[in-house]
Amino acid sequence: MAPMVSIFAHERSTTHDVTNQPPPLVPYDASEDTALLEGLRREGAGWAEEGIRRLGLRAGSAQAQEWAELANRHEPELRTHDRYGNRVDEVEFHPSWHHLMRVAVGEGLAGAPWADGRPGAHVARTAGGLVWGQTDAGHGCPTSMTYAAIPALRRQPELAKVYEPLLTGREYDPELRVPSEKRGLLAGMGMTEKQGGSDVRTNTTAATPTAEPGVYTLRGHKWFTSAPMCDLFLVLAQAPDGLSCFLVPRVLPDGSRNTFRIQRLKDKLGNRSNASSEPEFDGTVAWLVGPEGQGVKTIIEMVNCTRLDCVMMSATLMRRTLVEAGHHVRHRRAFGARLVDQPLMRNVLADLALESEAATTLSLRLAAAADRAVRGDTDEAAFRRIATAVGKYWVTKRGPAFTAEALECLGGNGYVEESGMPRHYREAPLLSIWEGSGNVNALDVLRALRRESGSAQALFAELALARGADARLDAAVTRLKDQVAQTSEAGARRLVELMALTLQASLLVRHAPPAVADAFCATRLGGDWGHAFGTLPDTADLDTVLARALPDGA
Template identity: 55%
Template sequence: MNDTTHEVFNQPTPLVGYNLFETNRPLRDALKFNAPALQPAPLEHLGALAGTAEMQMHARLANTNTPVLHTHDRFGRRIDEVEFHPSYHALMTEAVGAGLHGTPWGSPHPNPLPEGEGAMPSPHVQRAAGFMLFTELEPSILCPISMSYAVTPALRGNAAIHADWGPKLASRWYDPALKPWRDKPGVTMGMGMTEKQGGSDVRANTTRAVRADSDAWGERYEITGHKWFFSAPMCDAFLVLAQAPAGLSCFFMPRVLPDGSRNAIRIQRLKDKLGNKANASSEVEFQGASAWLVGDEGRGIPQILEMGTMTRLDCALGTSGLMRQALSLALHHTAERQAFGKPLIEQPLMKNVLADLALESEAATALAIRLARTFDHPDDEHERLMARLLTPVAKFWICKRGSHFAQEAMECLGGNGYVEEGGEGVMARIYREMPLNSIWEGAGNIMALDLLRGLRKGDAVAALAHELAPARGVDQALDRLADALPARVEAMATEIEARRLAQDVALAVQAALLVQTAPAAVAGAFCASRLGGDWGQAFGTLGAGTDVDAIITRARPH
């Protein structure tokens, strides 16, 4: 007698063993448009690695076995160490090995050479694509990776520290040990900016810096105060803000001092966060911690703004990567799950939802990679202006769309998407991660206000018009929006509509990019829905004439 109660069937197989880069046509097309000389081999390798069962296992284990704080050793000595699961270190090793941290700043050719002179790959675009691919695997360990990327150029404000630490930050070796920088093959860095009373208003910081003495690294200060969000506290050093005699200033604070002793950085507790579980975010106090001035006293705000530009790029890249992974999971599940006599992916309403998500994901990818291109051309005036405009625009719009996107993608999986177990649990992890990039490094209002400041400087409005010009004459809705934007900027007397302006600038640039890089079915559907009004107020409300089959075929991960 067979006592088996049921046979398991009509459940999808795990999405594993595929190349995230080779199957991502929108990303590949964005790279061809923005960096045509880029060599794809490193991205193909990373894409294959990120799709393996082994790396997916590491991602799961690093998030289920969360960091543990040890303030003292068993003998009562203060140590302030965070213990991570081995899978965290495995992920960090691969991210650093892929050059996703400070490596682009160490390139002997940081900018592409002129055409005809042996054009070099674009290091910042290449790094951006790799960052997106790794985000699909595991986003939270990328916090120290992103901060290392952002702070590396800021160290030029202290030539001695930059000379010692710059090569280590560009190294592709990961060493988690707490020991002096000179004894490590590679290092990572973090940032400590916000305090509990101020948040984004760093001018309200109360942490104090007092001059102590000077040495080979310049003026040494003793820092006393706290930081409310001090992410990745096991990094080798941090750039922190503190009030010096001349005002808010930027300081370099190592975890281990040059003599091998531990710096007076006291970790009070780890944050219990909604997502971002594999990464340790902490609250710390500085009890006369040693730090060295970077740049000039009183110039801390310009320093933090420069670093913020790069971390905001990573917020847009990270959310774009999460969108792509959520879409891939939804497409894979619906292709293998039967309902009402045929695969879900063949059901008309599901097609509409999937195609709509695919449009959003491709537009996010196009805008994020376009922003990354500006970092490879720092001496080009148009690219400089576009970096100033597109950074807040991409950070605002892409990240704002993330949570809604993840919820709709999760709904494609039904109850399977809501659980925290196995491969389907990746969707729940994505959903919990999505709000982070919108909040971190300046929430929506901060970004909208930053866009207003950027638009009121120099020839920013003309630069935006120049950016949209190659796409003019293709779609009437895009032309109308492009025509209206300059007058709207000039008429913006108050801040009350700044969010709407940020939204519309983002949509206009996304549409212009898709017109130039995507098939007509994708670009046309995006313009008709996002700009032309042939759309509802939820995903899955594309017009009846949309070629949803073509859009879905382009987006599928196999």
């Protein structure tokens, strides 16, 4: 009888063969993106293309994708004390986190552009983020903050002299040691508190001067401080003359631990590979950065940099999920045909492709403005000031809806964790919250329009470069000029949305193929569009749009 049981068991285990499932999307080339490569060359960083292509192959490799999966599965853990009861306040990460960080820092995605004299260095970094960010978004947080900390730190030249060479280096050194003795540094920031959030002027953390000039002690708390294992933090606190910016090292020059008590790690919706914490300061030693009372003014350059990265990471998530959706529908059949050959699915994919290209193109244009502003171009600085806030508002708002639609292209396969799509979906809302929610950014745009006359002029000068190329765009610019003169606070979101769409349309009209620009203008500006992705008009050239966005067989 034993052989009969064996036969029956075998029959039960082979009820079907696995068919009609796409192969794994590994390996793939994350730099195989025509809009990205064209923008890299156009915005002055063509010299970086070979490195971007190499990084794209690495990002899409089985090894890098496994690092990303493991770093999110094995989340960081807080260790407040050592075995003897000493307070240590350390966060332990899975080795995969360190692998991701080592590549990111080594490829110049942290502070490296500030030490690179080549025009386009900041564009090259953004392009690298658009590619390498297709692994894991969480480790982009400390690299972004390190990048953003440098212009703020330069407000205190004696501190910048000590720390900038290590912040701009390409060596990842995760050990907690005296910063000046390390091979490379990472910087974080501690701005918000429980009672205020974005309203940092309500901060209660107190900064008390010591006998040593420029040195203070802090007492208070921070509500949302990401990457607590960074070496240095820029922190806002109330000094005698008002809200001020301070540099807080984790380890003091004498080798002792600074007081940086991590109360807990946040249990977040997404971004789970990255640790976000609530630190307490009690006699914490800090160095003043910039004048007392000018904390917000000191960190404003940091805000411009991190907002650029919010746009970049949203564009990265769009591209990654578009590639996932495209891969699935090319290999999946339903109702007698490949999904990619079915008209309605092609409409959805093409609509997503338009959104993705517009986001990528705007990201690189903003990076170019940052690059030129650093090199003294005042017109580009004025454009950067308003356009970065506009892009931060709009592109990050589009991210969650985009990733949801891309996930839906996979059907039930996209709803399970194994696909990776739920991780991307949970990541998307963060970018519209971090560095100022939608309202904060919309109001910041209004503030720029009312207080900085050069901002509006710079924006309309950029839009004028496409004048006469598309009647729908010209009409939208006219409407925008009227709205700028009339908009109240309550209408700020409507105004900023129109700004973003006209800016994206002008870039596509100037730089993308006619099929892409026409479809974008018809839908986003001309009103020939529904309320969901996949409602492009019958006149749209879907084949050209898809061939550009997904060149390998779409």
